[in-house]
Amino acid sequence: MNFLLNRHIPNYPLLTFKQIISLVRAPKPTGRFTSNIKLLSNTRSAIKIWIQENLYIQDRIYIPSYICSDLTIPLTEMGQSITYYPCKANLEPDWEWLENNITNDGKALLLVHYFGFPNNIEYAVQFANHHQIILLEDCAHSFLTKVQDKIIGTFGAAGFYSYHKLLPIPEGAGIYDKRTSDATIQNYLDQNNQIKTLEWAKRLLIVIIHKLYMPTLVWFLLSHSYNQIIPSYIYKPSSRISPLSKKILYTYGQHFDDVVAHRRHNYELLANELTDIEGCTVLFPELDDGVCPYAFPLLVEDPDKYISLLNNQGVPAQKWPDLPEAVRNDSIFSMSTNYASRLILLPIHQTISIRTIYKIARAVKSTNLFIRTI
Numbered sequence: 001m002n003f004l005l006n007r008h009i010p011n012y013p014l015l016t017f018k019q020i021i022s023l024v025r026a027p028k029p030t031g032r033f034t035s036n037i038k039l040l041s042n043t044r045s046a047i048k049i050w051i052q053e054n055l056y057i058q059d060r061i062y063i064p065s066y067i068c069s070d071l072t073i074p075l076t077e078m079g080q081s082i083t084y085y086p087c088k089a090n091l092e093p094d095w096e097w098l099e100n101n102i103t104n105d106g107k108a109l110l111l112v113h114y115f116g117f118p119n120n121i122e123y124a125v126q127f128a129n130h131h132q133i134i135l136l137e138d139c140a141h142s143f144l145t146k147v148q149d150k151i152i153g154t155f156g157a158a159g160f161y162s163y164h165k166l167l168p169i170p171e172g173a174g175i176y177d178k179r180t181s182d183a184t185i186q187n188y189l190d191q192n193n194q195i196k197t198l199e200w201a202k203r204l205l206i207v208i209i210h211k212l213y214m215p216t217l218v219w220f221l222l223s224h225s226y227n228q229i230i231p232s233y234i235y236k237p238s239s240r241i242s243p244l245s246k247k248i249l250y251t252y253g254q255h256f257d258d259v260v261a262h263r264r265h266n267y268e269l270l271a272n273e274l275t276d277i278e279g280c281t282v283l284f285p286e287l288d289d290g291v292c293p294y295a296f297p298l299l300v301e302d303p304d305k306y307i308s309l310l311n312n313q314g315v316p317a318q319k320w321p322d323l324p325e326a327v328r329n330d331s332i333f334s335m336s337t338n339y340a341s342r343l344i345l346l347p348i349h350q351t352i353s354i355r356t357i358y359k360i361a362r363a364v365k366s367t368n369l370f371i372r373t374i
């Protein structure tokens, strides 16, 4: 019963009361968020819109096998030709496999920068140029990451960002793209203008619950999804970013350096604590310059047990991803299926204090010890 009284660690960043007050005072956002960026609500629809606008249905797009089905289901449903490619242990594309399997109808390659860590963009650019295919960068986890001082997502033909994954907003995504006009995106958004105000009410309730030191029990009662670091949705149609999320995105822009520094610091502390633990492997032990981590990926042997024991201690942890059906039973994707069954994500976001990071580390260590001794 003790676990029910633990204070729960939020799975995503929360607004502080100070930020809420300064938001009320902030002027209405005007102008562009960043040059060549078009704003909308989520990344999966941003990618779908871009593909609908720039490719024919029969044009093949190469998508990594280590990917969430949330992203691929809308593409499969519209009949897009997709080939999944295998990934290596560091989540880089298996270039040799791609080299041998690329076909004449191959028109685009989607490269994912997982968990805030840049994938091998230099090689990807060379590969795309050599094969005359379009390089698309999925930066859903990594909009604050830079490679050699250049913003990730600006190396290929288009980059897709999920602002809502790193900031305290329930929706917000961006397409970096020089060829698609604002009017084109507008046209898609005009067809669907659903803004879920309920999401905002839920967020504000969470801020209050957190500030009131409500224990894990309350979070459990509210919803199971509060343990999800990467929330999964059945389907989210494309829609506009809500005015409130837009305001936060614009005002938060002045604090991006602090967000990066906080996340990096949390990540480094956790990496120090969790390296060299028997039965656990830190997927990315090093933080290169420019990296803004999204979450902390850890490979373990019995993830379901870890997740249940960690959740009971108030630590949101989850497995990722739920793979597309075409990938799940194919042995060439063994690396992806192995990671999907063993990788757990831990939170390191900007609402988490140093004290809480040590609490997470202690919870992982005690869970590890418990699992190894039973």
Ligand SMILES: Cc1ncc(COP(=O)(O)O)c(C=O)c1O
Pocket (backbone or CB within 6 Å): 041, 042, 043, 044, 045, 067, 068, 070, 071, 112, 138, 140, 141, 161, 162, 173, 230, 231
């Ligand atoms: C790699 C990757 N790309 C894209 C998406 C879709 O992001 P959004 O939730 O903004 O639609 C996700 C969602 O989890 C993801 O993990």
